[in-house]
Amino acid sequence: MPQRRFMLVVDDAPILRMNAVDMFEDAGLEVLEATDADAAAWLLETHGLKVAALFTDIHMPGSMDGLDLTRVVYKRWPHILPVVTSGRARLCDDEIPDSGRFIDKPYRLSEVVGVIREAF
Numbered sequence: 001m002p003q004r005r006f007m008l009v010v011d012d013a014p015i016l017r018m019n020a021v022d023m024f025e026d027a028g029l030e031v032l033e034a035t036d037a038d039a040a041a042w043l044l045e046t047h048g049l050k051v052a053a054l055f056t057d058i059h060m061p062g063s064m065d066g067l068d069l070t071r072v073v074y075k076r077w078p079h080i081l082p083v084v085t086s087g088r089a090r091l092c093d094d095e096i097p098d099s100g101r102f103i104d105k106p107y108r109l110s111e112v113v114g115v116i117r118e119a120f
Helices: 014-026 037-050 066-076 109-117
Strands: 006-010 030-034 051-057 081-086 101-104
Touching: 006 014, 006 037, 014 030, 014 051, 014 109, 030 037, 037 051, 037 066, 051 066, 051 109, 066 081, 081 109, 101 109
Parallel strands: 006 030, 006 051, 051 081, 081 101
Antiparallel strands: none
16 A cells, blocks of 8 residues: 655645645645644654655744745755745745745646646
8 A cells, every 4th residue: 555645735824724735635635734834844753754745835933934944854854845835035946945846826726736746
């Protein structure tokens, strides 16, 4: 039986996080969610080997923002595909560690799910 693989959604805005979780679950993916990068790092300590993709906002409260989180993920769990989103910052894909991707908010369902499916 294949190992269960998750994606991790990280956003401090409850409605945006809930919408992203619903979007990925509707696409048939199993999802973990966190309110900020610190909570995400804690989840990764337990589930990191089972997580295939990270979908994170950049601007969040806590000791790390989304970009800091992608750097930690790259060092500790290099198999995880990082996908970063923001409505305030604009980045190029090459600014995201580990061949990650940047997607502007508001994002299209088909674009995000297509990128995430690369990790599965």
